[in-house]
Amino acid sequence: MKMVQILQTSTLFAGTTADEIASLLQCLEGRTDDYERDWAIIKEGDHTDELGIVLTGRVHITRHDFWGNRSLVADVAVGESFAEALACTALPSEVSVVTAERSTILFLNVHKIVASCQKCCLYHHTLIENMVRLLSQKNLELMKKIDHLTKRSTRDKLLSYLNSESRRQQNRTFTIPFDRQQLADYLCVERSAMSTELSRMQADGLVEYRRREFTLHHEEF
Amino acid sequence: MKMVQILQTSTLFAGTTADEIASLLQCLEGRTDDYERDWAIIKEGDHTDELGIVLTGRVHITRHDFWGNRSLVADVAVGESFAEALACTALPSEVSVVTAERSTILFLNVHKIVASCQKCCLYHHTLIENMVRLLSQKNLELMKKIDHLTKRSTRDKLLSYLNSESRRQQNRTFTIPFDRQQLADYLCVERSAMSTELSRMQADGLVEYRRREFTLHHEEF
DNA sequence: TACCCTGTGTTGGAAAAACAACATATATAC
DNA sequence: GTATATATGTTGTTTTTCCAACACAGGGTA
Missing domain, CATH: 1.10.10.10 (Winged helix-like DNA-binding domain superfamily/Winged helix DNA-binding domain)
Structure with missing residues (x-):
């Protein structure tokens, strides 16, 4: 499946046409990267300004405590994203992001998403609203996970x-x-x-x- | 303490002056309400378009399962907010918001926060960025809670x-x-x-x- | 002061989870 | 096909948590 098609299923680009996405990607200066299985895209303690969107494959959000006990925080499938909240703050990551399969990831700088952008594209405001929706959605998903653990x-x-x-x-x-x-x-x-x-x-x-x-x-x- | 002073300590209004806040509050058509102790501001199943900011008192986010077991999801102190994510989606609430003390709450419609607002105020974009930061912050707090439960x-x-x-x-x-x-x-x-x-x-x-x-x-x- | 109410700590028995060790099944490589 | 590695299921023992019941302390009130 082509990248643009996948992105149309994502929360961040919901409600935008293929052409608009192409234009936005240029504006946002997105980059893609490939990873083998079991690769740590983000390690605990790292920081990044970019959120990731899974184009192919699958990644897991994990954590390790002092005794080495692993905990699996979340599974991220194709079209879903990770590290949105991390990229919106200045804090180091408390979790790792590891590929569960060979994967391709699209990275987007959140500051470019959120910053107002007079010159380049009309659709930018949709993007900001989608960013708010995306973060809210993640929020509710975390709530759901808390619900299981409760x-x-x-x-x-x-x-x-x-x-x-x-x-x-x-x-x-x-x-x-x-x-x-x-x-x-x-x-x-x-x-x-x-x-x-x-x-x-x-x-x-x-x-x-x-x-x-x-x-x-x-x-x- | 006056409302504006409290709001200046909040994430949503971070980096805005007292005058700007006054202007924004008008623009957003905020409303305040008082509650006795143990009042359910939001019940499971409810929906709202407004987020709440605690001006005085303290509220708890709670949940009950089928057997009546209570679980306390979070504590929200003065200057902090609740229901941001709920208000950004169309879904019914999975949690209740209950006052732990007699409290005063400021309610703000999130759509008015996120919608672009050409006419009224220059500071609106700061507000949108703060909204993104607020949601990210909540996100990381939920992560921290998951960390305890893990x-x-x-x-x-x-x-x-x-x-x-x-x-x-x-x-x-x-x-x-x-x-x-x-x-x-x-x-x-x-x-x-x-x-x-x-x-x-x-x-x-x-x-x-x-x-x-x-x-x-x-x-x- | 005596009384109640609420919050907190304690105890012993019942139930559940953790742990370790092993058995079985399935997938992968050769 | 066989060998090997990995995933899953089983069992018995130890440890922890849950539960219910009660003891105790402190605050407020009549």
Whole structure:
């Protein structure tokens, strides 16, 4: 798929035509870069003024504590973006951004997005409004993640996550972007305990699964 | 303290003079409202186009699951704001906003903030940039909260929270805005287990506390 | 002063999660 | 196809959290 087509599905460029996007990209001086799998695009402590939009592949937002425990904060798929908030502040990053597959990323300087731009393009104001919408959306997504973590038991965390994923993909049968270890890191539970709980849930008829493909049987939440 | 002085400390009006704020408030058609303690300003399921800025008092962002378990998402003090992201989307709220004390709130319509405004005020662009900064800041705060919840043990959650609060108040001795039950709801643990863990931490010399006043003894993280 | 109310700390038993070690299945490379 | 590496599931033990019930302290009030 061509870059412009992907961008039209993104929140940042929502409601703009292909021509307008082309014009905006020039104005914003965007750049693209390719990465192998497991490459750290941003490391903890880094700073950047650019947000990233995934054109191909997939990236994960991760964190490590002092004892080396990994936690997986978020999954970013094609057309989605990362580091918007980081790029809008002067602070160092508290998270890493790592490719989960070989990926192509478009980088855009947020200051060029937000700054008023008299000369170049008429569509710039749409872009600023989209930037506000994008940040709001991320905000609500983080809320949703907090919602999963708020659940006290492993089962409730799993149900909360699986239901939100089912709703997002608008299907009771869906594929998750994580393997078991990554899912455990995402929900902040222990992998083997989580596997055990998944088995119990399947035995209880709540869910069926095979590898990354899940089918929810009861509508919960 | 006068409203304009409080607003000058807020992220949204950062870098604007008192006169500019007065002009902007007219342009934005802001309104204020007073609330008794424990009043629900926003209920789960509600929608609004207005963000709120706390002028006096304090509000809490809360959530309830199906079994009635309360979770306390965030504390919002004077000069801080809430519902920015909600007001930027068309979605119903997943959280409630409840006064923790008798409070006065300034409400501002986000569309009026974000919309370009040719006629009225020159400072409007600063406002839009501040809106982006505000949303980014909220974003990073949510990240910080996720960071606390990511910790597996009650002790680590407490240390993570107490350290961040200590750093925020730039003092090893500080007062938290929660009673024990609220703190437990905020960290998503059980109150009595948390009390027990606090005792152990005090016995271990990590921390001293009396009611809401804490003193950290070791710099961790 | 005596009384209540609320917040906080303590305890012991029940339940759940973490941990470690291993078994099985699947994918990949040769 | 076989070998190898990786992903997933299982089991038994240890540790932690949850829960319920109660004890205690301090503040406010009659």
